[in-house]
Amino acid sequence: MKFSNYLKAIDEVSIYPLISLLLFVTVFVGVVIYMYSLDKNQIDERANIPLK
Amino acid sequence: MEKFYYDNKIVKQFGVATLFWGIVGMLVGVLIAFQLAFPALNFGIPYTSFGRLRPVHTNAVIFAFVGNAVFAGAYFILQRVLKTRLFSDLLSKIHFWGWQFIIVFGAITLVMGYTSGKEYAELEWPLDILITLIWVVFGINMFGTILRRRERHLYVSIWFFIGTWVTVAMLHIVNSFQIPFSWIKSYSFYAGVQDALVQWWYGHNAVAFFLTTPFLGLMYYFVPKAADRPIYSYRWSIIHFWALIFIYIWAGPHHLLYTALPEWAQALGTVFSIMLILPSWGGMLNGLFTLRGAWDKVREDPILKMLVVSLTCYGMATIEGPMLSLKNVNAFSHYTDWTVAHVHIGALGFNGFMIFAMLYYLVPRMWNTTLYSRKLANAHFLISTVGILLYAIPMYWAGFAQSLMWKKFTESGQLQYQFLETVTHIVPMYAVRGVGGLLYWIGAFYAVYNLYKTMKQGRFLANEPDEAMPLSAQPLPTQKMHWHTAIERKPVQLLVLSLVVVAIGGLVELVPTFLIESNVPTISSVKPYTPLELLGRDIYVREGCYTCHSQMIRPFRDEEMRYGEYSKAGEFIYDHPFQWGSKRTGPDLHRIGGKYPDSWHFTHMRDPQEISPGSIMPAYPWLIKNDLYTANTPAKIRAMQKLGVPYPEGYDQICIQDLRLQADSIALALNAAQIKTSGDKEIIALIAYLQRLGTDVKK
Numbered sequence: 001m002k003f004s005n006y007l008k009a010i011d012e013v014s015i016y017p018l019i020s021l022l023l024f025v026t027v028f029v030g031v032v033i034y035m036y037s038l039d040k041n042q043i044d045e046r047a048n049i050p051l052k
Numbered sequence: 053m054e055k056f057y058y059d060n061k062i063v064k065q066f067g068v069a070t071l072f073w074g075i076v077g078m079l080v081g082v083l084i085a086f087q088l089a090f091p092a093l094n095f096g097i098p099y100t101s102f103g104r105l106r107p108v109h110t111n112a113v114i115f116a117f118v119g120n121a122v123f124a125g126a127y128f129i130l131q132r133v134l135k136t137r138l139f140s141d142l143l144s145k146i147h148f149w150g151w152q153f154i155i156v157f158g159a160i161t162l163v164m165g166y167t168s169g170k171e172y173a174e175l176e177w178p179l180d181i182l183i184t185l186i187w188v189v190f191g192i193n194m195f196g197t198i199l200r201r202r203e204r205h206l207y208v209s210i211w212f213f214i215g216t217w218v219t220v221a222m223l224h225i226v227n228s229f230q231i232p233f234s235w236i237k238s239y240s241f242y243a244g245v246q247d248a249l250v251q252w253w254y255g256h257n258a259v260a261f262f263l264t265t266p267f268l269g270l271m272y273y274f275v276p277k278a279a280d281r282p283i284y285s286y287r288w289s290i291i292h293f294w295a296l297i298f299i300y301i302w303a304g305p306h307h308l309l310y311t312a313l314p315e316w317a318q319a320l321g322t323v324f325s326i327m328l329i330l331p332s333w334g335g336m337l338n339g340l341f342t343l344r345g346a347w348d349k350v351r352e353d354p355i356l357k358m359l360v361v362s363l364t365c366y367g368m369a370t371i372e373g374p375m376l377s378l379k380n381v382n383a384f385s386h387y388t389d390w391t392v393a394h395v396h397i398g399a400l401g402f403n404g405f406m407i408f409a410m411l412y413y414l415v416p417r418m419w420n421t422t423l424y425s426r427k428l429a430n431a432h433f434l435i436s437t438v439g440i441l442l443y444a445i446p447m448y449w450a451g452f453a454q455s456l457m458w459k460k461f462t463e464s465g466q467l468q469y470q471f472l473e474t475v476t477h478i479v480p481m482y483a484v485r486g487v488g489g490l491l492y493w494i495g496a497f498y499a500v501y502n503l504y505k506t507m508k509q510g511r512f513l514a515n516e517p518d519e520a521m522p523l524s525a526q527p528l529p530t531q532k533m534h535w536h537t538a539i540e541r542k543p544v545q546l547l548v549l550s551l552v553v554v555a556i557g558g559l560v561e562l563v564p565t566f567l568i569e570s571n572v573p574t575i576s577s578v579k580p581y582t583p584l585e586l587l588g589r590d591i592y593v594r595e596g597c598y599t600c601h602s603q604m605i606r607p608f609r610d611e612e613m614r615y616g617e618y619s620k621a622g623e624f625i626y627d628h629p630f631q632w633g634s635k636r637t638g639p640d641l642h643r644i645g646g647k648y649p650d651s652w653h654f655t656h657m658r659d660p661q662e663i664s665p666g667s668i669m670p671a672y673p674w675l676i677k678n679d680l681y682t683a684n685t686p687a688k689i690r691a692m693q694k695l696g697v698p699y700p701e702g703y704d705q706i707c708i709q710d711l712r713l714q715a716d717s718i719a720l721a722l723n724a725a726q727i728k729t730s731g732d733k734e735i736i737a738l739i740a741y742l743q744r745l746g747t748d749v750k751k
Contacts, residue, residue: 023556024298024327031294035287047282049133049207050273 054202054522057515058131060418062144064512066124067411069152071500073120074407077112078493084109085486087670088637089479091661094670099163101670103596107174108162113399114172114262116155121407122266123147123190126213128414129273130197133207135520139196143189150186154179166236169593169629170251172258173227177238180228187224191217198543202520206543208289212269214543215297215550219261222554226562227254233691234684237590241695244624245312245572248632253304253561260300263398267406268292268335271363274410275339278355284341288334295331297550299324301557306377309386310606311632312621317561318379324557325377332370339363354429358409361437365401369394384459387602387636389478390451393444400440400492408432408499415503419510428502436495442488446481454478459610467613471639476666575622578748580697581741583685583707584714588741590688591734592631595672602633603642603745616643616746623749626697638669643746650718651725653739675735680715682708714740 087093087102094101131138138144158175161167167174175183194217198210227250229241242250276283283289305313305321340363343350350356372394376385385391416423423429457474461467581589592598605611607618619642624630648656655662658676660669686704693699699707715731718739722729729735 019560027298027553028291028295031291035290038287043286044282046205046207047276047286049203049205050129050209050276051280051282 053519055517055519056135056137057517059127059138059141059144059514060512060516061514062138062141062148063124063128063414064418064514065148066120066127067414069148070117070120070124070407070411071496071503073112073116073155074404074496075493075500077109077117078489078496080105080109080112082486082489082493085482085489088668089483089486091668091670096671096673098165098595098674101595101672103599103670104163104165104167106596106599107167107171108159110172111158111162111174112155114258115158118263118399118403118407119151121403121410122216122262122270123151124414125270125274125410126194126266129209129269130194130213133203133209133273134197134201135203135518136197136200139193139200143193143196147186147189147193150182150189154182154186157182161236165594167593167596168230168238168240169596169598169631170227170240170247170254171598171634172255173224173251176236177228177230177232178236180224180230183224184221184228187217187221191221195543195547202523202526204523204526204541206541206546207272208283208286208293209269209272210543211293211546211550212265212272214547215293215554216261216266216269218547218551219257219265219297219301219554222551222558223254223257223261226558227251231691231694233687239688239691239695240629242628242630243695244627244630245314245621246566247628247630248308248311248624249305249313249317249562251630252307253301253558256304256307257301259395259398260303261297263403264300265297267366267403268296270406270410271335271339271359274406274413275342275359275363278353278359278409278413279343279346279349281342281346284338284344288338292331292335292338294553296328296335298553298557299328299331301554302561303328303377305561306382307634308632309377309379309382310608311604312619312624314621320561322377322379325374329371329374333367336363336367336370352426354426354433355409355412357430357433358405358412361433362402362405362409365397365405365440369398369402372397383606383608384455385451386606387634388451388455389447389481390455391635393447393451396443396447397440400436400443404436404492404496405433408436408496411499411503415506416510418516419507419512421506421510424502424505424509428498432495432498432502435498436492439488439491439493439495442491443485444488446484446488450478450481450485453481458614459608461610467610471614472664472666475637475668479666479668482668572621572625574625575620575749577751578623578625580626580692580699581744582714583689583711584737584740585744586688586692586741587680587682587685587711588737588739589631591675591738592741593629595675597641598631598633600633600635600637600669602636602640604632605640605642611640615640617749619746620749623746626692628692628695628697641742641745645743645745645747646750649725650721650739650743651727653742654722654727654729654735657735657738672735675738676729676733678734679732680734680737682711685711 083093084102084105098104127138158179161176161179162174166176168176194213198206230238231241232238240247272283272289302324303321305317306325309318340360343356343360350360375381376394412423412429454474457469457477460469605615605617605619612618652663657672659671660667685707689699689704689707712731715736718736719729719731
């Protein structure tokens with residue numbers, strides 16, 4: 001891979017799994033918070049879209 | 053109120069294509085299943101040999117049967133939950149006929165032996181471009197429809213379709229990078245470990261985003277429709293979507309445990325695979341709980357029965373998958389029929405039954421009638437369920453039995469079984485599996501007959517009327533909108549956000565492997581293939597040898613004793629494409645070089661049973677008769693040079709001379725062993741390649 005010459009300065013590969021875990025937890029927590037903040041009427045309305 | 057018409061014609065076309073390709077693809081599956089029990093069914097000709105038909109089966113089932121079903125379902129659902137006709141009839145038409153052309157052209161090229169040699173991505177470069185174009189057409193048609201909608205909110209099924217579209221586009225493009233050397237053939241842009249990582253990042257996510265996410269889109273629509281009640285928890289469905297697409301994309305490396313892939317990437321694959329249990333089971337339970345209070349209907353309604361078994365199979369496959377990703381389980385399961393059983397629980401149970409349930413639901417509605425025979429549909433359910441069991445149980449048994457036999461030592465520390473003994477032991481299981489597949493196929497045939505009769509008795513409604521208020525006339529909600537609610541109403545933002553979420557996983561996984569040289573330590577004795585070996589390798593790829601043989605010895609005592617020193621990442625740096633394989637129906641070949649004389653290979657390829665009685669390998673008599681095509685060797689060398697393989701400058705001009713010299717020396721050795729042949733036959737190149745395999749590190 002020729003472009004590797006320019007970018008191979010990236011080291012500390014072990015940081016990648018940590019970043020990934022952090023990202024995942026952030027997204028997951030965000031979605032859970034959102035889910036609980038939803039209004040019941042809004043939810044019911046959306047869930048009923050296919051049955052309209 | 054505005055009046056408009058749903059386009060049922062395109063749904064009908066994709067639905068009929070689903071049934072047609074389902075029957076064809078499964079029939080090829082039944083044939084290759086029996087080929088493993090009765091090798092005579094390979095018929096001694098190239099076009100019907102296992103190595104070529106296996107990719108026809110997998111591609112036909114995944115992209116033709118499942119693909120057409122996804123398009124039928126998505127086009128049906130999009131119109132109804134968005135309250136609008138599809139964006140463009142012309143684009144629908146191009147999409148349909150373009151996809152069918154790809155399938156037919158693809159099947160022909162695969163049977164002819166034109167393959168990229170990468171599992172589930174075998175189609176060659178012109179077809180890859182065509183797939184991209186048709187996928188874009190599908191995308192424009194879908195987004196055009198979404199933008200013209202009369203329903204403010206995007207129902208969760210739509211999110212799954214959007215996630216599918218954007219991720220499949222990304223996976224297909226990244227995995228299809230290749231350098232063409234003729235109008236139909238190319239070499240993978242990536243080599244060895246990198247090619248393996250990209251391929252399984254693609255391969256795993258083909259399962260995730262072609263076989264799973266669109267089916268969850270179908271599930272979230274058809275389960276509520278069939279049960280006539282809303283989904284159990286819409287909140288769960290939101291978590292299900294984001295968690296699933298975010299986690300799935302990371303799990304690819306679990307296909308490469310204990311291989312030469314860097315350790316950190318393997319660990320990443322395992323961790324994310326375990327995390328996948330949560331969203332997968334959340335989704336399954338969400339579907340099953342929707343049937344609360346409707347279980348009495350499940351007893352009688354074949355559609356609900358199929359949906360229940362489909363979701364149960366989804367649950368089983370998604371708990372089994374993470375278990376198979378544990379390194380200690382994978383050490384035992386990998387390369388065996390356990391994997392085959394696992395994927396067929398998903399394909400026959402989850403995908404197959406979801407598709408048939410969908411068709412049993414759609415056809416009577418679009419033809420304005422009732423199902424021709426509920427009894428026949430119930431019979432279909434029964435026979436196909438028995439078929440799944442008869443398929444899966446022998447394969448699990450075969451997987452366990454073979455792995456135990458591979459790893460069994462005698463008291464004196466020798467391997468107890470020859471590889472061939474572990475094969476002949478499981479041949480009866482292969483035969484029963486074939487019967488299981490046949491039963492499932494008969495069930496599918498019941499469906500074809502039943503749906504045909506339903507169509508005959510009804511009247512097809514090509515344009516179905518409905519009415520809804522235009523979006524501009526609908527009042528905006530008075531309460532403050534949550535940020536996510538806003539996103540759910542903006543399909544383009546949803547698309548971009550999905551892309552960001554799936555791209556993160558891809559980048560973190562792929563980039564370090566490409567950029568950091570320490571991930572693939574070089575070995576100075578590893579040299580490029582000679583021109584003759586390169587041609588032999590192309591024949592190896594053409595005949596689909598990788599469908600039964602691995603080239604990756606894992607660092608285990610039994611594997612090192614059976615095959616030789618374990619495989620190192622640096623040994624594959626000139627392998628465009630990699631040929632590690634994923635299944636050992638036959639033994640590993642990475643260190644086959646120098647193990648047997650040339651004459652052994654010659655006789656073995658002509659008739660494997662002559663050398664190994666009881667072997668289930670097909671015979672390859674055509675390799676002995678066919679002249680080796682050498683005219684494009686310079687083009688191949690030039691393509692390899694472009695990819696960074698260090699052939700000397702101008703080598704393409706003289707490579708044929710080297711090729712002839714090496715070929716003649718092999719032919720002479722064969723003549724000396726009383727075998728009549730000449731240096732210009734295909735078998736000579738294949739022998740040259742096999743004898744080279746894994747020998748560099750011994751130098």
